[in-house]
Amino acid sequence: MRKTILLTVFLLSVASFGQVARKRVVKLMGSRFDITMVAKNEASANAYIDTAIAEITRIENLISDWIPTTQVSQINKNAGIKPVKVDKELFELTKRAIAFSKLTDGAFDISYASLDKIWIFDGSMTELPSAEAIKKSVEKVGYKNIIMDEAKQTIFLKLPGMKIGFGSIGKGYAADKTKEVMMKKGVKAGIVNASGDMNTWGTQPDGKKWTIGITNPFNDNKTFASFPLENNAVVTSGTYEKYVMFDGQKYSHIIDTRTGYPAKGLASVTVFATSAELANGLSTAIIVMGEEVGMNLINQLPDISCVMVNDEGKIFTSKNIDLKTKKVE
Numbered sequence: 408m409r410k411t412i413l414l415t416v417f418l419l420s421v422a423s424f425g426q427v428a429r430k431r432v433v434k435l436m437g438s439r440f441d442i443t444m445v446a447k448n449e450a451s452a453n454a455y456i457d458t459a460i461a462e463i464t465r466i467e468n469l470i471s472d473w474i475p476t477t478q479v480s481q482i483n484k485n486a487g488i489k490p491v492k493v494d495k496e497l498f499e500l501t502k503r504a505i506a507f508s509k510l511t512d513g514a515f516d517i518s519y520a521s522l523d524k525i526w527i528f529d530g531s532m533t534e535l536p537s538a539e540a541i542k543k544s545v546e547k548v549g550y551k552n553i554i555m556d557e558a559k560q561t562i563f564l565k566l567p568g569m570k571i572g573f574g575s576i577g578k579g580y581a582a583d584k585t586k587e588v589m590m591k592k593g594v595k596a597g598i599v600n601a602s603g604d605m606n607t608w609g610t611q612p613d614g615k616k617w618t619i620g621i622t623n624p625f626n627d628n629k630t631f632a633s634f635p636l637e638n639n640a641v642v643t644s645g646t647y648e649k650y651v652m653f654d655g656q657k658y659s660h661i662i663d664t665r666t667g668y669p670a671k672g673l674a675s676v677t678v679f680a681t682s683a684e685l686a687n688g689l690s691t692a693i694i695v696m697g698e699e700v701g702m703n704l705i706n707q708l709p710d711i712s713c714v715m716v717n718d719e720g721k722i723f724t725s726k727n728i729d730l731k732t733k734k735v736e
Contacts, residue, residue, distance in 0.1 A: 426595075426612035431456045436467045436578055438602040444589070445596035445612055455594050459585045463601075466581045469497055472520055472572040479571060483520070487567030490556060498560050500573070500580060501553070503684070507576070508550040511692035511704070518564075519664045520572030521547035526669065528649040528660045535653050541667035548664045579604040579642055579687030599683075606640040606683040623735045624674040624716055631722070631735040632714065634679070642686035644694050645675040657718065663695045670695045677714045678705070689713070698723055 429452035430443040442459050446452035472479045478493045485491050493501075507515045523544035525536040536544070552565040564571065573580070578601035585599045586606045596609025598617060607617050616637050620630030624647045634641070646659035650669070658669040676693045680686035689711065693701030698715055705713045705725045715723040720735045 427452055428596075428612055429453060429456065433460060435460065435463045436471070436581060436601070437473075438578060440602070441598070441600040442585075443598040443600075444594060445609060446594065455589060455592070455597070458592065459589060459597075459599065462585045462588050463581045463599075466577070466584060469494065470500065470573045470577050470580075472570065472574075479573065482562050482564060483570040486564035486569040490554070490559070490561035490563035492559065492561050495560060498555070498562065500576075501562055501571070502555060504573070504576060504688070505550050505553060505555070507688040507692065511689075511696065513550065513665050514663070514695040515575065515688050515692035516548060516550045516664045517571045517573060517575065518548050518550055518553060518569060519575065519662070520570035521545075521566075521568070522662060522664060522667075525667075526651070526658065526660070526662065528651060532651050535658075545664055545667040575691045576684050576687045578602060579606075579640070579683035579685075582606040582640070582683040601683070603644075604640075604642045604683045604687050607636045608638045610637065621675075621677050621714060625720060625736060631716075631732055632730055639679060639681060640683040640686050641677060641679050642683055642690045643675055643677040644687075644690040646670060646694060647674045659694075661691070661694050670697075672697050672717055673701075673715055674718050674720075675716045676701070679712045681710055685711075 426445050426447060427449055428443055428445045429449055430441060433440050442456050444452045444455040446455055468477060470479050471477045472483060474480060478497050482491045504517045525540050525544050547566050547569045552569060554563040554565060582599040582601050582604050583606055586608055589597055590608060598605060598607045610616055616635035618633055618635050619641060620633040623629040623631045624645050646661050649660035651658050661670045663670050673694050676690045678686040678690040698717060702723060702725060705711055712725045712727045714728060716735055722730060722733050724730055
């Protein structure tokens with residue numbers, strides 16, 4: 408459920424009205440982060456970026472499933488054995504993740520980490536996995552087997568070998584929390600872009616809104632639409648970067664954990680929401696759910712909008728977005 412950098416930020420102004428915008432690109436949580444802060448001078452902006460990096464690192468050390476000392480790693484290690492007491496922050500994040508699963512009928516599921524890795528996208532696959540292997544690959548996946556004890560603040564995975572992971576919403580959550588920390592420190596404007604999971608606040612130094620462009624999923628060098636952002640989040644998920652082809656059929660790296668088969672039909676989904684965590688969970692789920700079911704869900708949710716591009720380049724938008732272009736190539 409990897410996210411793709413499919414968003415371009417158009418930084419139109421760098422220094423004006425006694426403010427400067429400074430950007431730094433770093434690798435955190437195993438991904439690229441583009442962090443932009445607006446401040447009164449370059450030194451202040453850089454200090455804020457340092458603070459942002461510290462917050463993202465803190466979150467990584469809480470929710471990572473590959474750092475052996477984290478609480479998530481301890482939950483996974485004790486699957487089928489015993490519940491693990493966790494910090495309230497992780498408990499609440501897990502609870503929200505389960506709510507996403509219920510909302511999307513399991514299209515989103517943090518227990519995707521339990522998947523057997525039978526789909527390989529490094530060019531080494533020579534044949535499709537068998538139907539039996541695909542069915543077996545998802546045997547330990549299922550959010551209903553994540554047991555939460557509110558009173559004891561514990562998380563228990565019922566099945567031995569079961570795992571949870573926050574690769575699908577963790578970076579969005581990090582973007583949200585970093586924005587929250589920076590606003591409390593008095594930072595008037597900024598962007599945290601976690602490999603396409605983006606949250607913004609305030610405006611550019613000259614008062615203009617931040618503007619993002621959605622990248623054409625068939626041509627990295629082009630954008631097909633742009634949108635102004637002001638104190639909101641946007642996330643894009645895509646299937647086109649990692650896939651395998653067999654008998655003319657494309658099999659993408661985003662797996663429907665309910666079936667074990669790769670998601671089909673959509674090349675990219677961009678969701679606008681109040682938080683990157685929410686947009687992140689929805690964009691991943693919609694890739695799995697498909698255009699019709701996914702759009703029906705989005706159109707029922709307040710303050711949420713989306714743009715989808717299918718494998719043929721046709722564009723679909725939620726009822727609160729009107730794009731002139733209807734196809735990308």
